Amino acid sequence: MSLARPILLLFALIAGVLAGPAVAQSDPDTLRPLINELADGKYDQTQKQIEALAATGDPAVAPALEALGEGDLYVRKSDGLVFITKKDGKGYKLTDPLTLETAGEAGRREVSKIKVNNKLRRVIRSALGSLTLRAPDPEVRRQAAEAIFKAQDPDGIEALDAALAAETDVGVRKVMEEARAAAVLNSGMDEAQKLDAVQTLSDMGNRDALSLLLATQASTEGAVRDAAGRAIVKIEKSIAAWDAAQNIWYGLSLGSVLLLAAIGLAITFGVMGVINMAHGEMVMIGAYTTFVVQELIRTSAPGLFDYSLFIALPLAFLVSGAVGVAIERGVIRWLYGRPLETLLATWGISLVLQQAVRSLFGPTNREVGNPDWMSGAFEIGQMTITYNRMWIIVFAMLVFTGLMLVLKKTPFGLYTRAVTQNRRMAASMGIRTPWVDALTFGLGSGIAGIAGVALSQIDNVSPNLGQGYIIDSFMVVVFGGVGNLWGTLVGAMTLGVVNKFLEPYAGAVLGKIFVLVFIILFIQKRPRGLFALKGRAVEA
Amino acid sequence: MARSNSLLYLDGVSVSFDGFKALNELSLTIAPGEMRAIIGPNGAGKTTMMDVITGKTRPDSGEVYFNGTVDLTGEDEASIAELGIGRKFQKPTVFESHTVLDNLELALKAPRGPFATLFHVIAQSEKKRLDYLLDLIRLGPKRGELAANLSHGQKQWLEIGMLLAQDPKLLLVDEPAAGMTDAETAETAELLKDIANDHSVVVVEHDMVFVRSLGVKVTVLHEGSVLAEGSLDHVSADERVVEVYLGR
Amino acid sequence: MMSSFLFRAMDTRAGIFLALMAAVIILVPAGNLLVPEGSPFHVPTYAVTLMGKYLTYALLALAVDLVWGYCGILSLGHAAFFALGGYAMGMYLMRQIGTRGVYGDPILPDFMVFLNWKELPWYWYGFDMFWFAALMVVLVPGLLAFVFGWFAFRSRVTGVYLSIITQALTYALLLAFFRNDMGFGGNNGLTDFKDILGFDIQADTTRAGLFAASGLALVLCFLLCRAITRSKLGKVLVAVRDAESRTRFLGYRVEHYKLFVWTLSAMMAGIAGALYVPQVGIINPGEFAPANSIEVVIWVAVGGRGTLVGAVLGAVLVNFAKTWFTAALPDIWLFALGGLFVVVTLFLPKGIVGTLSQGWSALRQRKVSADYEAGSDEPPAPPQSPSAPAKIHPKPAASRLPADAEAQPAE
CATH class of the missing domain: 1.10.3470 (ABC transporter involved in vitamin B12 uptake, BtuC)
Structure with missing residues (x-):
């Protein structure tokens, strides 16, 4: 699974979320200092800062994190403010990371990039996942889980586990479990875990589950493969009935x-x-x-x-x-x-x-x-x-x-x-x-x-x-x-x-x-x- | 009478329409050359019996044999007519936009296939027979008239003429005297008696005077089965028959 | 036997009709080909084609009249047989195009090349030969009619039920022929014809020839219908129309009679379609539309059903009116056509010819009565047209219609 796809999906998702009612909860005044801090310190410190951002549980920080992961987050040297930037000819177009409004332009020399390494990128991804998975709006949480399901992103498992522990909405919980199962099948986890996952998908019983199980059947062996086969038969029957x-x-x-x-x-x-x-x-x-x-x-x-x-x-x-x-x-x-x-x-x-x-x-x-x-x-x-x-x-x-x-x-x-x-x-x-x-x-x-x-x-x-x-x-x-x-x-x-x-x-x-x-x-x-x-x- | 030497043999015939039993285990035998009158109150099953014999209605159960050997339940109207059973309807049914002569010509015994009729040229013998029939039913002067223009009684006679033209072995005649004057009724009775000389005839009729003038064996139908059988005097003495006709 | 069969077709009325038709068949092409263009007697080519089209419509009307006017089968699906005959002819004309098509494929018609077909479907084999196509023109509609009729008449489907399933039949064919994978050109049908039997289809002489062929086909079919309706078989048909079950009890196998005229009528409709297609230059699934079939019925009704001349006259009159209206007052045409349906059924149930001959015999009747009063020996017969016989049930008007308005003496 390439990295680009889940991220894109998440981004699309978040953009959708921002357009929705969840925006109302953002408070730029408290979030902005946290974002501006990203420009300080070394990787270790950045990691802590990312986790702190994630801990706010506010989806408004997602674009900034997203941009950070992509290497598009820059700090303006003159005032230390952080912007999402996009290369535009010789200079950069600046976008406010919280309001997403354009914030003018800057020359190449006036800004500097906030650097990330691979370890940080993983941290960012899981932060992003858990961020939306723990959003206050259950609809946002459900959509986040569905995105993970579609992406089958094994990195989401941790975030899902954390979210599941806190989840109270039965419907969302179910979607999260399904997403986790999908991710588990795509991960290197042990057979018992995978069998559980197959069981979960089998209970889910729709076309999405069917295609996942078909892929699983083709790529695994032994007990998991057999279980997937049985689940496929069962789901095909139920789909025919539907x-x-x-x-x-x-x-x-x-x-x-x-x-x-x-x-x-x-x-x-x-x-x-x-x-x-x-x-x-x-x-x-x-x-x-x-x-x-x-x-x-x-x-x-x-x-x-x-x-x-x-x-x-x-x-x-x-x-x-x-x-x-x-x-x-x-x-x-x-x-x-x-x-x-x-x-x-x-x-x-x-x-x-x-x-x-x-x-x-x-x-x-x-x-x-x-x-x-x-x-x-x-x-x-x-x-x-x-x-x-x-x-x-x-x-x-x-x-x-x-x-x-x-x-x-x-x-x-x-x-x-x-x-x-x-x-x-x-x-x-x-x-x-x-x-x-x-x-x-x-x-x-x-x-x-x-x-x-x-x-x-x-x-x-x-x-x-x-x-x-x-x-x-x-x-x-x-x-x-x-x-x-x-x-x-x-x-x-x-x-x-x-x-x-x-x-x-x-x-x-x-x-x-x-x-x-x-x-x-x-x-x-x-x-x-x-x-x-x-x-x-x-x-x- | 045994099936083998009967002309028409009905045994245990039942017909029901949506639960209503029109015929209920009806058994009846007509000997060759016999003339039989069938009477019964409305709804006794007279017309349904005719329908069964002529192939219009299939019985639910029971046997219907013609000539002792031919199973009529397996045949359709056309082949039953070709076997030699002719039928006159209660309501006179003639071809109104044909002339009297054409009506008779259509009924005349001849090959019935489309190609036979397509190339049919009327023969001298057929002309003679048509003239004879026209005289018999007293419609000679009206031979070129459209059947639609005939009076009710004339239509009845034309239909009897058509029946004769078919030269059937057995004639089923449903209420031939309905709507006729007394004089016409008497004439019709005479005509039927003439016909009965060389044909078997089954007459369904309400008119007791008419039935009496025929002077033949009478079968009384009631609720789809035979109530009594014998001479008219015999059956009119039967208490059940009186009860059925007069009510209790 | 055969000669008497044909002889029966002839009498004064048929004679007048034949003379008229002969004049039309000769004069119209002559007026087109021999009379110079400036002359007032010149017949322009478009008029020849238009009248040729009317003649094929007249033949179709004749076919409908044979089953409806004489046998009481109201077909709302005769356009199907017409169109099938047309398609058979169209397939021949398509194969004649050869390499002159847009794609220049020697075997495959353009639309097949366009659909990426590699070879000719089996049911297109043989249509490069005229005799084969001509055979199919009658066989295909005939076979369809035979199979359909065999099922329908055997099960005694009659009256409006039969009308409705004939309509369903043509509707099903309409849908089928719209499909590209049927191999009949789909929506666009068959068109762009080049020549027929080696003659250029656009040429004036060919047009005149097609006109004459249509006229000849009409005359031959008219004579055939005439011979049939005046035979004993014709009498049986009318008997079936008026009292079907009575006919059965006389020993006639009604379904065989119906099947005979039904199939014959379908074949005639097929011939009409085959002559129609080269004259209009196109055949497409629109010809199967149920509305077309119903329109044919009104032609027959206007002219007078149960009279062969009436069917021909009605087809020509209504179509002439249609041509005129759609050019002069296009919005009014559907009002006029719709009104025609209502007016004819309400006020002119016998159609033009039926009403005229009724009036004629009533006149003659009055004359006979007058003679009688003046001392003639001949007693007057009651008027030909009966006032409705005293009946409890209203009888279908059909039964009050004389089969053919004049009296038919037996031979």
Whole structure:
């Protein structure tokens, strides 16, 4: 392991730290004399001075120590002040070692270098390590330990031991132990120590540990090598499990998007036997509603931006729902019993809606912002979970549950289910089927609008937004079976997960082709989908 | 009756839709040349039985044999029709955008493959047969008319004509008198009796007067199985039959 | 037998159509090649190419009409067969480029050299020969249609389900052909063609020849379709369209009939694609777009489905409108096209030709009635177009459409 890398890493780390909140604790007045003292005396004395600096535990002294190790620390002869210098033509640029502000220039003769030898350099390194390892901020300590882990620097072991003795934060302690294990494996320590280290890494169980163990396996022999081999197998297993979990997560997230896009379609298709090719445009209208709401908020009430989606949701439902009802009343009701004609007419409507939006908002993508609570990510084990995906899954489930409740618990739902199962009977029971049709279509379109709000967060908002989802939504409905929302749920999630599992092996495009071919074949086996209604009535 | 000398043989046939048993261990035998009337209240399984025989529905269990040897459960609608089982639907189903004559021509017994029909040229014998059938179902003057323009009763007759054109060994006739006037009903009964002279016929019907005028053995279906069998007088005397029809 | 089969295709209406087509096939190229440029009767080359393109579209519409208008299979994936035929022709044209490509490789097309491919993929073998490519133009779409149809029809996938999976089929192909490693030029497709059968593809004479070939192909396919739809097989197809399960109970194996027309129709679409590509000079995956397939359906609907002349007329009319709109009022075109879908399905379900012939027979009917009242012996038949039969279920409009608007007497 070369010396330069760990030092660079540490330096980068410290620079990061200085930018952070830890700076606030520095007190230049007490530290400056200590730094200026570095210019005095011989190596022995310098060592003591370094240790004294380290003992302050203040990260602010790190740049000075760093520069000292690099041979960039100079003392100005005129006033005995110490600066970090950089050669600039014939002279030197001076930087204040504590504030890191530029402090003018100096000629070659006006400054002299503070000399260090190899022994001192080691002292400096360990001082630097322990300095950050014992910083007051646990985040700084954790980062320091992680840097040592990455560098596998055996010189860090001592500092880590010292830091571990004082460490109280459980999380940081764990990281430190892992860093120590990594360093131990790279050191000349005895087998027992190394076996312990392998055990620690094995418990750590992530990719970093795996690559360290692989290196260890390649470079050692005997018991350590065997232990590393066992640990590798174990970690590979757990990583595979986490990968699968991550894929399932991605799949569920894709599935939720599909569910949102398809569920409205499932209602209109299930209840009315109507294929609404303009369904994608309902989604698009929902997304544009979100855009308009955000624009209004930006210009008139910027403080409400984080709530923009909550404002957009009901509006999108109403706008898309109203367009849906208008389509049903204006066109579709004249075409009942002619599903293929309905398909063509709604396709025409979709073209008109796309062009209308294009004329109103322009053909390019519109910017819809993510509120704060939708951005960012967190980790569970080896999985990364982004907030926007997570909220969309949650949202899809809420929409699904809400829709279930509407269909199961309200009189409207009862009418709808009655019409789905037997239109004529429902009509003769006094249910006004045209009214149910219009409202159902409005509901399906409104849900599509809501889906548009969600999709505006993860996709480009353009007039073609709907086109991208329409075929996938059909596949979900066809796969899940008509007249059953559970079918849609299972269909969407299955397709989402299958898609994401195929992607690593086949690539996104080929994966999608496989899924399409799979559905085409599936339809042969079960022409009416997974959860099909059975019986004589179906054929009629 | 044994399977070997029967025309149609159903034994222990069950069909269920999502838990609802449409047919429950149904057993029924039709002899060659026999005419049989099948009655039963709504939901007794009459139409499902027809579906099973013609291959539209696969039974969950049980045996269905034609001619004593052919297992119908393994055949599809087209091959069952080619074997010689013709079916008339409850709702008259004719090809509405074809003329009466074309409807009959399509039904006429002839090779059924796409290439056979592609190069098909109507033969003199076929013309004669078509004329005969048109006379029989009294639609001669309407031969060039689109089937869509026929009255309900005429459609029923056209469908019976199509059935005859197929020249099947066994005719399954579902409610031939539905929606007919009394006079038409009587005529239909006569027509069916004529047909029964050289075909086996199974008639499903609600109309008791019609069934009585046929004067044949009657099978009563209830909840997917046979409740009673015998002459109409015999079964109408059966207490269970009365109970099923009138409620308790 | 064969002669009677072909003879069936001919009657007055077919005669008028053939005469018109003959005139077009002769006059347009003549107007381009023989009439000098300044003359008002001169047909500019771009117009020849444009009309040639319309003719291939008309052939595609004919193919869609055969399955949709007569057999009730609404295909939303016929563009796939069209594009496959086009690719087969494009591959031949690519191989003809030879060393004239940018990279000058005698065997490999430019895009393969660009992708660093060392040798021709096996499925490109043989495409240097015209006869082979011509065979593939019909075989590849035909085979795909056969396999797809065999699965779909055997499992009785019908109605909107079938429409949707045909759409999925063309969508899957769209995605596949966008991939570079498919070996069909990826996103850019196949283009930069030089010559066909040794003739310069840009030359006026070649253009005129391609136009005439398109017209001829259209006429031949029209006659074939006509012979089929007027045969007993055609009657079975209409029977399947109107009452599929009834047809089955008559002993017809519906899936075989569907498979027959479906495959035939795909082959016709392939021919249309093959004639289209040399005229427009490019084939790319965009041709597979599901939207294209749906557009074809509206051509047929506008002209009148279930009438062969209607399909041809609709394709030419709509595409002429498209050319005009996209040049004059590009923003309006999608409104117009979208509106067309709605208006035709709502107010003109029989299309132009269907409505016209219905009006014609209604007129004739009135005349017959008048004659009858004036003392003729002939009793008037009820009007050809039935008012919707008293039914509880609304029937699909298709079933109320006469197969071909005129009456078809049996031979």
